[in-house]
Amino acid sequence: MTDVAPREVLQTVDDPQLGTDILSQGLVTDVTVEDGVVSVSVALGAPHAPVANEISRRIEGAFEERGVEAVVSTEPETAGHEDGGPLSGVKNVIAVASGKGGVGKSTVAVNLAASMVRRGARVGILDADVYGPNIPRMLDARERPDVTEDKHLVPVERHGLSVMSMEFITEGEGPVIWRGPMVDKVITQLLDDVAWGTLDYLVVDLPPGTGDTQLTLLQRVPVTGAVVVTTPQAVAVDDADRGMQMFSEYDTPVLGVVENMSGFVCPDCGSEHDIFNSGGGQALAESFDLPFLGSVPLDPEIRTRGDDGRPVALDETTETGRAFHELTAAVMDNTSLVHRRERSDE
Numbered sequence: 001m002t003d004v005a006p007r008e009v010l011q012t013v014d015d016p017q018l019g020t021d022i023l024s025q026g027l028v029t030d031v032t033v034e035d036g037v038v039s040v041s042v043a044l045g046a047p048h049a050p051v052a053n054e055i056s057r058r059i060e061g062a063f064e065e066r067g068v069e070a071v072v073s074t075e076p077e078t079a080g081h082e083d084g085g086p087l088s089g090v091k092n093v094i095a096v097a098s099g100k101g102g103v104g105k106s107t108v109a110v111n112l113a114a115s116m117v118r119r120g121a122r123v124g125i126l127d128a129d130v131y132g133p134n135i136p137r138m139l140d141a142r143e144r145p146d147v148t149e150d151k152h153l154v155p156v157e158r159h160g161l162s163v164m165s166m167e168f169i170t171e172g173e174g175p176v177i178w179r180g181p182m183v184d185k186v187i188t189q190l191l192d193d194v195a196w197g198t199l200d201y202l203v204v205d206l207p208p209g210t211g212d213t214q215l216t217l218l219q220r221v222p223v224t225g226a227v228v229v230t231t232p233q234a235v236a237v238d239d240a241d242r243g244m245q246m247f248s249e250y251d252t253p254v255l256g257v258v259e260n261m262s263g264f265v266c267p268d269c270g271s272e273h274d275i276f277n278s279g280g281g282q283a284l285a286e287s288f289d290l291p292f293l294g295s296v297p298l299d300p301e302i303r304t305r306g307d308d309g310r311p312v313a314l315d316e317t318t319e320t321g322r323a324f325h326e327l328t329a330a331v332m333d334n335t336s337l338v339h340r341r342e343r344s345d346e
């Protein structure tokens, strides 16, 4: 052990996505040696991202090759939003957005959040779709949230997720037609007056388009990254363009594009049909130079399980469950990438 310099070893470990070594990238936050065992802390920003496991394995392997045991911890050293506000225990805010309504944005948000839980993360979901909140139905979370002594709403727990929806605070008054300032007030309440606690990820289901809710959220919260959901039909480039402009105005990185309702696997004959065409998501990603995160098939189980409050992503034995699991891995890896890029730019 004595002739192994830990920092020199770390310099030989490359980041799998960026290709540069993790030491010069500034990812190593601490190195200690005790009883011949090297402890390394790396800041990767996105807990339970597969890339974090890969980097840990690379570090351990590099030491093992030199006959040294290494223990790696990948938890980020800070909580995330350090303003001391209600989101200060939240490490990553992931906004799920779409240019148009009805493309399955809420479905993707719920299943993404459920898959993150399956991967071991602490996750909350905020239904910010003030005009059509459907997260409570998709998770069968209908009860009124408790209120703490200092008047904070306690998210409803379901399938390991902390859930909050504007439907909880409007007592199911039905569809609302709200003007900008009112939307602003409700979103502010959902952000400020909720006891979110410690979360690795807060997934936010935005309403479609580029309205008041999106602007309030982007102004008020440091959103770590956005996931854009689209369908395979000819994508309305104008809508997408407005969305991308909005995110870039607020310096919000777009983590990538998901194509939903991509191909239909016929339950009777087993063959796949491209009912809505295919490749629209990939094309959208390419035209904006964004990562393509994956596609989700048109699967009747998505709707039936969504209606029963049991997201399909909870069951990885199904092909659709696995599709969500894979795209969630890509979302988490790209979230980590945002943090790692930030550190190497510091």
Ligand SMILES: Nc1ncnc2c1ncn2[C@@H]1O[C@H](COP(=O)(O)OP(=O)(O)OP(=O)(O)O)[C@@H](O)[C@H]1O
Residues within 6 Å of the ligand: 098, 100, 101, 102, 103, 104, 105, 106, 107, 108, 129, 132, 134, 207, 208, 260, 261, 262, 296, 297, 298, 299, 300, 301, 302, 303, 304, 306, 307
């Ligand atoms: N891949 C899919 N296969 C089958 N049904 C789906 C799929 N994705 C979504 N759905 C169904 O389509 C309907 C609309 O989905 P969802 O509410 O997620 O869309 P949205 O984009 O969030 O809509 P809104 O514009 O109202 O916010 C739901 O009934 C949902 O179960």
